[in-house]
Amino acid sequence: MKRDYDVVVVGAGPAGSMTAKWAAKNGAKVLMIEKRQEIGSPVRCGEGISRSWHDSVGLKLDKKSVAWEVKGAKIVSPNGSSFLLSEKMAGDEVGIVIDRVFFDKLLARDAIKAGSDLQLKTSATKLLKEGDKVVGVRVKSMEGTRDITCGCVVAADGFESQVGRWAGIDTSLAPRDITSCFQYRLTNIDQDYDYCEFVLGSKAPGGYIWIFPKNKDTANVGMGMQLSKLSGPADVKKHLDKFIQGDPRLRKGRPLELVSGAVSICAPIEKTVGDGILLVGDAARQIDPITGGGISNSCKAGKVAGEVLAKAAKANDFSEKSLTRYENGWRDLLENNLYRNWLAKEKLVTLSDETFDKIIATLNEVGVDKMSTFAILKAIEAKYPELVKEFQDLL
Numbered sequence: 001m002k003r004d005y006d007v008v009v010v011g012a013g014p015a016g017s018m019t020a021k022w023a024a025k026n027g028a029k030v031l032m033i034e035k036r037q038e039i040g041s042p043v044r045c046g047e048g049i050s051r052s053w054h055d056s057v058g059l060k061l062d063k064k065s066v067a068w069e070v071k072g073a074k075i076v077s078p079n080g081s082s083f084l085l086s087e088k089m090a091g092d093e094v095g096i097v098i099d100r101v102f103f104d105k106l107l108a109r110d111a112i113k114a115g116s117d118l119q120l121k122t123s124a125t126k127l128l129k130e131g132d133k134v135v136g137v138r139v140k141s142m143e144g145t146r147d148i149t150c151g152c153v154v155a156a157d158g159f160e161s162q163v164g165r166w167a168g169i170d171t172s173l174a175p176r177d178i179t180s181c182f183q184y185r186l187t188n189i190d191q192d193y194d195y196c197e198f199v200l201g202s203k204a205p206g207g208y209i210w211i212f213p214k215n216k217d218t219a220n221v222g223m224g225m226q227l228s229k230l231s232g233p234a235d236v237k238k239h240l241d242k243f244i245q246g247d248p249r250l251r252k253g254r255p256l257e258l259v260s261g262a263v264s265i266c267a268p269i270e271k272t273v274g275d276g277i278l279l280v281g282d283a284a285r286q287i288d289p290i291t292g293g294g295i296s297n298s299c300k301a302g303k304v305a306g307e308v309l310a311k312a313a314k315a316n317d318f319s320e321k322s323l324t325r326y327e328n329g330w331r332d333l334l335e336n337n338l339y340r341n342w343l344a345k346e347k348l349v350t351l352s353d354e355t356f357d358k359i360i361a362t363l364n365e366v367g368v369d370k371m372s373t374f375a376i377l378k379a380i381e382a383k384y385p386e387l388v389k390e391f392q393d394l395l
């Protein structure tokens with residue numbers, strides 16, 4: 001049967017644009033649809049990324065996408081002492097503070113250059129199915145409602161994803177697997193603009209506070225709290241306001257922008273493909289459960305998805321079996337780390353401020369050569385095994 005497109009990607013965030021780019025580049029006929037009227041705006045992100053993974057997904061940042069560059073990460077314990085990590089050691093969320101309004105557009109532009117179509121202000125409202133097989137998507141745009149047929153619909157529709165659920169894939173989250181976030185773009189502040197700062201402990205129950213510099217006197221200052229630890233909808237803002245008022249560097253700051261949103265901090269979900277359907281990025285719960293960072297994983301999984309979809313288009317086979325190459329591919333790249341970090345997160349949220357203070361003091365004493373959960377725990381274990389006895393199954 002003739003179809004309108006090989007692939008329709010729902011959502012033009014990092015995951016959607018990367019998927020569309022690699023599918024189109026390898027010969028698939030691709031359409032991206034985005035419900036917003038402008039790619040990348042409004043921003044719902046702390047905007048911290050590292051450089052380490054760009055080459056692996058073919059990403060070349062332009063000047064506008066980079067707001068600020070830092071030397072590394074500063075991890076601050078509840079008693080105010082800190083541990084510095086160089087950019088190289090700091091993991092996937094530290095090195096560059098991007099401007100997502102431009103970054104997301106850059107990725108979408110790459111997808112268009114590779115041959116993908118893009119339609120803005122166009123929302124997916126329903127999947128078209130033949131039995132359990134997805135064969136297209138109903139969309140609503142300024143022109144009205146219409147059905148688009150395709151070999152595969154890609155759910156790249158972010159944290160609140162509905163497309164996966166419409167296809168019958170379980171992406172539901174327990175309250176303890178969700179971090180609720182609130183962030184100010186604060187200007188008129190004094191800050192150590194050479195570092196992205198992470199503040200741990202009970203100031204941000206079940207999460208952390210971040211200060212990511214956008215320039216010398218402006219930063220994204222945000223907080224994430226585990227949903228199960230919230231006593232009301234305004235709780236995260238209240239905690240963040242209290243922190244800002246207690247910090248002389250930030251107290252005189254004024255907001256240019258407010259952001260609220262959520263991230264998943266769950267174990268990898270069981271299934272991300274079905275007949276004619278594939279989930280990627282936040283929709284596939286590929287966010288790092290410790291940092292809440294998801295841009296790098298969305299891009300890495302997006303590249304795998306695009307390549308698999310192009311092969312599926314050539315073979316005219318978008319069955320679940322054919323798309324399992326994506327399931328296996330992204331899991332090979334990301335699953336071990338996601339699972340290990342989820343286990344570590346489950347324990348981290350139970351630690352007292354005193355334990356965080358001791359861990360930071362120990363890290364300053366023993367040092368670590370890599371910012372991975374395993375490397376940190378190993379370094380601490382060598383000197384103070386009792387401090388990490390809770391984490392024995394990760395060692």
Ligand SMILES: Cc1cc2nc3c(=O)[nH]c(=O)nc-3n(C[C@H](O)[C@H](O)[C@H](O)COP(=O)(O)OP(=O)(O)OC[C@H]3O[C@@H](n4cnc5c(N)ncnc54)[C@H](O)[C@@H]3O)c2cc1C
Binds near residue numbers: 010016034
């Ligand atoms: C407060 C906050 C701070 C964060 N800070 C960081 C950070 O510093 N570093 C980091 O790496 N990650 C961070 N993240 C996570 C990061 O933003 C996400 O992991 C990343 O955006 C995932 O990309 P995505 O393409 O999967 O989803 P998104 O970027 O959410 O894109 C999904 C797109 O789908 C569109 N869409 C949704 N439904 C439909 C529909 N029905 N039809 C058409 N289009 C639709 C949306 O409009 C959106 O554009 C943060 C998240 C939050 C909430």
